[in-house]
Amino acid sequence: MDNETVQLSRQRNDVILRAFWGRENLWQSKLVGLHELNWLSSGRAFAVAPEPHWHEDFLARWRTATGEHGTRRPERRTLLAELADKLSLIDIDDRTLKEADIDSLINCLRDHHHH
Incomplete structure (x- = not known):
């Protein structure tokens, strides 16, 4: 609370906080x-x-983009690029992550996180 909020509180007959x-x-x-x-x-x-938290938000977005037949292409590329950026690994891009079967790892984390 400060002078302005005290004054407003009096005017509005309510407790106003900043x-x-x-x-x-x-x-x-x-x-x-x-x-x-x-x-x-x-x-x-x-x-x-x-x-x-970033990881909760990321998993939620991954879950949304992932159907029965895997994760949709454009969203998947965006999400993996974000993950690569977050990991800030110099030599890793979304192709490297794909070759490492990162989808399985994320889905494993996602399912574990869920139960």
Whole structure:
């Protein structure tokens, strides 16, 4: 809380907070009313949902792109390129990952993660 939020709280007859969060190494903020917070069972609250961990987000997108007959080509290339970038291995590209049968590994991780 700061002078502005205290003043707004009085005007609106509500508790107004300034919420801060980091995204891509930048601090962002917004004003939120107490009723707008998302309350957790632990009693803590958040105003901005945390971004999912990269691997959870990646697996979710891989799962979406993967059907009974494997992972669709364009999405697969994009996802593998992202994975190669994330691994930042100098000599590895999506072709190398394909030759290493990376699909099986990801699907194994995905299924393990699911159960």
